[in-house]
Amino acid sequence: xxxxxxxxxxxxxxxxxxxxxxxxxxxxxxxxxxxxxxxxxxxxxxxxxxxxxxxxxxxxxxxxxxxxxxxxxxxxxxxxxxxxxxxxxxxxxxxxxxxxxxxxxxxxxxxxxxxxxxxxxxxxxxxxxxxxxxxxxxxxxxxxxxxxxxxxxxxxxxxxxxxxxxxxxxxxxxxxxxxxxxxxxxxxxxxxxxxxxxxxxxxxxxxxxxxxxxxxxxxxxxxxxxxxxxxxxxxxxxxxxxxxxxxxxxxxxxxxxxxxxxxxxxxxxxxxxxxxxxxxxxxxxxxxxxxxxxxxxx
Numbered sequence: 001x002x003x004x005x006x007x008x009x010x011x012x013x014x015x016x017x018x019x020x021x022x023x024x025x026x027x028x029x030x031x032x033x034x035x036x037x038x039x040x041x042x043x044x045x046x047x048x049x050x051x052x053x054x055x056x057x058x059x060x061x062x063x064x065x066x067x068x069x070x071x072x073x074x075x076x077x078x079x080x081x082x083x084x085x086x087x088x089x090x091x092x093x094x095x096x097x098x099x100x101x102x103x104x105x106x107x108x109x110x111x112x113x114x115x116x117x118x119x120x121x122x123x124x125x126x127x128x129x130x131x132x133x134x135x136x137x138x139x140x141x142x143x144x145x146x147x148x149x150x151x152x153x154x155x156x157x158x159x160x161x162x163x164x165x166x167x168x169x170x171x172x173x174x175x176x177x178x179x180x181x182x183x184x185x186x187x188x189x190x191x192x193x194x195x196x197x198x199x200x201x202x203x204x205x206x207x208x209x210x211x212x213x214x215x216x217x218x219x220x221x222x223x224x225x226x227x228x229x230x231x232x233x234x235x236x237x238x239x240x241x242x243x244x245x246x247x248x249x250x251x252x253x254x255x256x257x258x259x260x261x262x263x264x265x266x267x268x269x270x271x272x273x274x275x276x277x278x279x280x281x282x283x284x285x286x287x288x289x290x291x292x293x294x295x296x297x298x
Contacts, residue, residue, distance in 0.1 A: 088177030150233035165220030185211020
């Protein structure tokens, strides 16, 4: 009854429509935000057939100088000559009726020269490659712009964040196209200098977020919720998660066997098994690093 009375009192002092004063996550994001996030794939030839397999996540950026650019992680690109970007299209326009169109992205020219750039610091896992804008008018995509960037200095521990991608190399694949999965969390740690967390080197300008990132989330854009109902802002890119390893011993009882009608026992030593699980902490490189890569691309 005490809580019920408290809620009644609270209702009398809060203005009507108070809950609408704070925008939801979707209202804070730029228009068509989901269309800035794309699934990346590789193509393998098997028995004369082309087999497409997901690699990870990327997102699209554009300005008047850099033009249209794909941003992802270096480890997603790897040493490949090319990859494919899945764009959503109207179902009736898709060649296979799936609602997506695979757009080739060259990563090396015919002489083997690398066409993509990474951050000047080789330890920072960010890559960007300029794209030839798709000619098909029915492709559904949007681009991120500098006006959505928030610098590292303005991000604080405890800030609410959400990130979008294709965890476990899967997503909301539907007949109308691919739709990234949103996950949320908070900024758990900001590295102001080079340090080490759970055996992993963390550079200054790097954040840890308390939010589960899985394989496939690599390259996912990270957004911070605005204060006081202001718009959300782009604050970084997911590079992976910090694993947690632990050991345990499994004791196996001795195994009986017979030799010449005599029962004997085989002694089995305890087995030392190592497990590795997701710690729930994801590594995020700040938007300042993304901007530096884009500046290099110019």
